Amino acid sequence: MKAITYHRYGSPDVLEYEDIEKPAPGDNEVLIKVRAASVNPFDWHFMRGSPYFLRIVAGLRKPKMTRLGVDVAGQVEAVGRNVTQFKPGDEVFGVCREAFAEYARTSESSLVMKPGNxxxxxxxxxxxxxxxxxxxxxxxxxxxxxxxxLINGAAGGVGTFAVQIAKSFDTDVTGVCSTRNVEMVRSIGADRVIDYTQQDFAKGTQRYDLIFDLVATHSLRAYRRVLNPNGTCVIAGGPSQVLAILTSAFEVFVLSPCASSWRPER
Ligand SMILES: NC(=O)c1ccc[n+]([C@@H]2O[C@H](COP(=O)([O-])OP(=O)(O)OC[C@H]3O[C@@H](n4cnc5c(N)ncnc54)[C@H](OP(=O)(O)O)[C@@H]3O)[C@@H](O)[C@H]2O)c1
Incomplete structure (x- = not known):
């Protein structure tokens, strides 16, 4: 089968289009005929080997895993013998490790059925x-x-989902983004939008029960000032991407929490 591979870190020029062996699913795995895969920041960081400390996990001199692609949608081609939820032909989507290829395999628990619409x-x-x-x-x-x-970074890949998910919990949502995205963030459900080029939410009078921070633009002290007593701040990204990449890697490899949460002592 055809696959995108890489054997050294760097710009997109390091990517190669290669013929490799079609994988077979393990006992608890599903083999997917890939119909679409999206590019996640995770792929960018692993392709570049950046930030540098990431290489402790990914390979010091060159990538240990030579394939990319963590977001996948496609049709089930074959299933391992312990798989009970899916059968060949099912349309599925979910998380995997090597989605940039004709076929990808992942564990049964990393997939769900794709809605028909x-x-x-x-x-x-x-x-x-x-x-x-x-x-x-x-x-x-x-x-x-x-x-x-409050969703800080509301216009981004994670933030746009966060605004909609927070609204589905029937909460009062404030999104923070730049001028060009104010209308978009409002259109996906935010009750209030703060344009960070005009206003600093950390200097406002509004208090929040929950801050979900994807850009880490403020100190913990600043967040504390605008958190209600017993409020919580959840951080899932940072300007240097340091925390973000740790949490991304954690999510994909361990399939466990993506974020650090912090509740200031009062
Ligand atoms: N995407 C994932 O699956 C994933 C998973 C785990 C962790 N993360 C981490 O989470 C963070 C966000 O990821 P993402 O994919 O959502 O990134 P993204 O799509 O690049 O979005 C980041 C958003 O941050 C906004 N922003 C920039 N400066 C800001 C500021 N000073 N105040 C408020 N917002 C600001 C930008 O909005 P404007 O364009 O309006 O400036 C941009 O839309 C990153 O650190 C990433 O590594 C991402």
């Missing part, structure tokens, strides 16, 4: 970014109906 392209754009938003708000932030929620 969603295209493969749409489905492939959801997995890691949306899971990050869901884990950050629900699992780490323990979001509750009626809370005031």
């Amino acid at each position: 969603v295209t493969f392209e749409q489905a492939a754009s959801v997995p890691v970014a949306a899971i990050t938003a869901l884990q950050g708000l629900r699992d780490k932030g323990h979001i509750q109906r009626g809370q005031t929620v």
Whole structure:
């Protein structure tokens, strides 16, 4: 089968289009005929080997894993003998490790059925970014109906899911983004939008029960000032991408929490 591979770190020029062996699913795995795969920041970081400390996991001199692609949608081609939820022909989407290829395999638990009214392209754009938003708000932030929620970085890949997920919990949502994205963030459900080029939410009078931070533009002290007593701050990204890449890697390899949460002592 054809696959995108890379054997050294660098710009997109390091990517190669190669013939490699078609994989077979393990006992608990599903083999997917890939119909769409999206490019996640995770792929960018692993292709570049950046930030440098990432190479402790990915390979010091060259990548240990030579394939990319964590978000996938496609049709089930074959299943391992312990797989019970899927059968050949099913349309699925989810998280995997080597989606930039004709076929990809992943564990049964990393996939769900694709709704019929969603295209493969749409489905492939959801997995890691949306899971990050869901884990950050629900699992780490323990979001509750009626809370005031601030999404810092609301216009991005994770932030746009976060705004919509927070609204689905019936909360009052404030999104922070730049001028060009104000209308878009409002259109996906934010009750209020703060344009960070005009206003600093950390200097405002509004208090929040939950801050979901994807850009880490402020100190913990600044967040504390605008958190309600017992409020929670969940951080899933950072300017240097340091925390973000750690959490991304964690999510994909361990399939566990994406984010760090912090509740200031009062
Ligand atoms: N995507 C994933 O699946 C994933 C998973 C785990 C962790 N992460 C991490 O989470 C972070 C966000 O990822 P992403 O994919 O959502 O990135 P993204 O698509 O690049 O979005 C980042 C957003 O941050 C906004 N932004 C920039 N400066 C800002 C500021 N000073 N205040 C508020 N917002 C600002 C930008 O909005 P404007 O364009 O309006 O300036 C941009 O839309 C990254 O650190 C990433 O590594 C991402």
